[in-house]
Amino acid sequence: MRILSLIILLFISIQIKAQEINWLTIEQAEKAQKENPNKPMFIDIYTDWCGWCAKLDAKTFKDTDVVKHISENYIPVKLNAEHKDIINFRGQDFKFIKSGRSGINLLAYHLLQGKTAFPSMVILSSDGKILNTLNGYFTPEQLLQQL
Numbered sequence: 001m002r003i004l005s006l007i008i009l010l011f012i013s014i015q016i017k018a019q020e021i022n023w024l025t026i027e028q029a030e031k032a033q034k035e036n037p038n039k040p041m042f043i044d045i046y047t048d049w050c051g052w053c054a055k056l057d058a059k060t061f062k063d064t065d066v067v068k069h070i071s072e073n074y075i076p077v078k079l080n081a082e083h084k085d086i087i088n089f090r091g092q093d094f095k096f097i098k099s100g101r102s103g104i105n106l107l108a109y110h111l112l113q114g115k116t117a118f119p120s121m122v123i124l125s126s127d128g129k130i131l132n133t134l135n136g137y138f139t140p141e142q143l144l145q146q147l
Contacts (some may be wrong), residue, residue: 021067023078026089026107032075034125040131041124042074042147045108052137063140069147070118074123076100081108081118089127123147 024032026141044061046053062068070076083105084096094107104116111122112133123131134146 012106019062019064019067021061021070021076023076026077026079026087029077030089034073037126039073039075040126041122043077043079043111043122043124045079045081045112045118045120045122047102047118056119056137060081060140060143066140066143069144073147074139077090079105079108081105081112081116082109093108101114 023044026043029043033039033041044056046056060072081104082096082102084098084103086109087094087105089107094105094110096105097103097109109116111124111130112120113130115133115135117135119135119137121134123133125131130144134143138146
Protein backbone atom coordinates (compact mmCIF):
# COMPACT_ATOMS: atom_id res chain seq x y z
CA MET A 1 0.00 0.00 0.00
CA ARG A 2 2.85 2.35 0.84
CA ILE A 3 4.55 1.74 -2.50
CA LEU A 4 1.31 2.43 -4.34
CA SER A 5 0.93 5.72 -2.45
CA LEU A 6 4.49 6.72 -3.35
CA ILE A 7 3.91 5.87 -7.01
CA ILE A 8 0.72 7.96 -7.05
CA LEU A 9 2.52 10.90 -5.40
CA LEU A 10 5.38 10.62 -7.88
CA PHE A 11 2.94 10.59 -10.80
CA ILE A 12 1.10 13.64 -9.44
CA SER A 13 4.35 15.57 -8.95
CA ILE A 14 5.43 14.74 -12.52
CA GLN A 15 2.06 15.92 -13.84
CA ILE A 16 2.31 19.17 -11.86
CA LYS A 17 5.85 19.81 -13.12
CA ALA A 18 4.73 19.13 -16.69
CA GLN A 19 2.16 21.91 -16.33
CA GLU A 20 4.70 24.66 -15.78
CA ILE A 21 6.35 27.03 -18.17
CA ASN A 22 10.11 26.55 -18.32
CA TRP A 23 11.07 30.22 -17.93
CA LEU A 24 14.50 31.27 -19.15
CA THR A 25 16.65 34.29 -18.39
CA ILE A 26 17.07 36.74 -21.26
CA GLU A 27 20.63 35.48 -21.75
CA GLN A 28 19.49 31.84 -21.96
CA ALA A 29 16.69 32.83 -24.32
CA GLU A 30 19.07 34.62 -26.67
CA LYS A 31 21.02 31.35 -27.05
CA ALA A 32 17.82 29.33 -27.46
CA GLN A 33 16.58 31.69 -30.14
CA LYS A 34 19.75 31.16 -32.17
CA GLU A 35 18.87 27.44 -32.18
CA ASN A 36 15.18 28.16 -32.91
CA PRO A 37 15.18 31.29 -35.09
CA ASN A 38 11.51 30.95 -36.04
CA LYS A 39 10.34 31.06 -32.43
CA PRO A 40 9.74 34.52 -31.00
CA MET A 41 10.44 35.29 -27.35
CA PHE A 42 7.55 35.74 -24.96
CA ILE A 43 8.99 38.07 -22.31
CA ASP A 44 7.10 38.49 -19.04
CA ILE A 45 8.33 41.76 -17.52
CA TYR A 46 7.50 41.94 -13.82
CA THR A 47 8.55 43.44 -10.49
CA ASP A 48 8.72 41.75 -7.09
CA TRP A 49 6.24 44.22 -5.55
CA CYS A 50 3.59 43.89 -8.29
CA GLY A 51 0.46 42.12 -7.03
CA TRP A 52 -0.97 41.63 -10.53
CA CYS A 53 2.34 40.08 -11.61
CA ALA A 54 2.01 37.53 -8.80
CA LYS A 55 -1.59 36.81 -9.80
CA LEU A 56 -0.50 36.31 -13.42
CA ASP A 57 2.09 33.78 -12.20
CA ALA A 58 -0.31 32.01 -9.85
CA LYS A 59 -3.31 31.80 -12.17
CA THR A 60 -2.72 32.54 -15.85
CA PHE A 61 0.76 31.06 -16.24
CA LYS A 62 -0.38 27.87 -14.45
CA ASP A 63 -3.32 27.29 -16.79
CA THR A 64 -2.79 24.10 -18.83
CA ASP A 65 -3.77 25.69 -22.15
CA VAL A 66 -1.56 28.75 -21.56
CA VAL A 67 1.39 26.57 -20.53
CA LYS A 68 0.99 24.45 -23.65
CA HIS A 69 0.57 27.40 -26.02
CA ILE A 70 3.50 29.42 -24.69
CA SER A 71 5.78 26.38 -24.42
CA GLU A 72 5.07 25.23 -27.97
CA ASN A 73 5.08 28.60 -29.75
CA TYR A 74 7.51 30.84 -27.86
CA ILE A 75 10.78 30.99 -26.02
CA PRO A 76 9.48 31.99 -22.57
CA VAL A 77 11.47 34.62 -20.63
CA LYS A 78 11.07 36.14 -17.17
CA LEU A 79 12.60 39.59 -16.82
CA ASN A 80 12.59 41.47 -13.53
CA ALA A 81 12.26 45.12 -14.54
CA GLU A 82 14.28 46.09 -11.46
CA HIS A 83 17.19 43.71 -12.12
CA LYS A 84 20.20 45.55 -10.74
CA ASP A 85 22.99 43.74 -12.59
CA ILE A 86 24.02 44.60 -16.12
CA ILE A 87 22.18 42.51 -18.70
CA ASN A 88 23.95 41.87 -21.98
CA PHE A 89 21.44 41.33 -24.76
CA ARG A 90 22.17 41.32 -28.49
CA GLY A 91 25.68 42.64 -27.83
CA GLN A 92 24.50 45.63 -25.82
CA ASP A 93 24.81 46.18 -22.07
CA PHE A 94 21.70 47.35 -20.23
CA LYS A 95 22.25 48.71 -16.74
CA PHE A 96 20.04 49.55 -13.81
CA ILE A 97 19.09 53.20 -13.35
CA LYS A 98 18.00 54.32 -9.90
CA SER A 99 14.78 56.28 -9.99
CA GLY A 100 12.03 56.92 -7.47
CA ARG A 101 11.82 54.30 -4.72
CA SER A 102 13.76 51.77 -6.76
CA GLY A 103 14.61 52.09 -10.44
CA ILE A 104 14.52 50.13 -13.67
CA ASN A 105 16.83 48.08 -15.80
CA LEU A 106 17.20 49.80 -19.15
CA LEU A 107 16.41 46.57 -21.03
CA ALA A 108 12.91 46.54 -19.53
CA TYR A 109 12.59 50.25 -20.30
CA HIS A 110 13.73 49.65 -23.89
CA LEU A 111 11.40 46.68 -24.47
CA LEU A 112 8.44 48.61 -23.04
CA GLN A 113 9.37 51.67 -25.12
CA GLY A 114 9.38 53.82 -22.00
CA LYS A 115 5.83 52.86 -20.98
CA THR A 116 6.60 51.13 -17.72
CA ALA A 117 3.51 49.32 -16.44
CA PHE A 118 3.52 45.97 -14.73
CA PRO A 119 2.87 43.27 -15.54
CA SER A 120 3.76 43.63 -19.20
CA MET A 121 4.49 41.00 -21.81
CA VAL A 122 6.48 41.57 -24.98
CA ILE A 123 6.63 39.31 -28.02
CA LEU A 124 10.04 39.77 -29.64
CA SER A 125 10.99 38.31 -33.04
CA SER A 126 14.35 36.66 -33.64
CA ASP A 127 15.53 39.80 -35.44
CA GLY A 128 14.70 41.97 -32.42
CA LYS A 129 11.42 43.51 -33.59
CA ILE A 130 8.65 43.99 -31.07
CA LEU A 131 5.69 42.09 -32.49
CA ASN A 132 3.25 42.82 -29.66
CA THR A 133 3.12 44.35 -26.19
CA LEU A 134 0.49 43.38 -23.65
CA ASN A 135 0.05 45.46 -20.51
CA GLY A 136 -1.77 44.43 -17.36
CA TYR A 137 -3.31 41.28 -15.98
CA PHE A 138 -4.95 38.80 -18.36
CA THR A 139 -7.04 35.77 -17.50
CA PRO A 140 -5.96 32.61 -19.32
CA GLU A 141 -8.73 33.06 -21.88
CA GLN A 142 -7.88 36.71 -22.47
CA LEU A 143 -4.18 35.96 -22.89
CA LEU A 144 -4.78 33.14 -25.34
CA GLN A 145 -7.00 35.45 -27.42
CA GLN A 146 -4.16 37.99 -27.60
CA LEU A 147 -1.57 35.40 -28.59
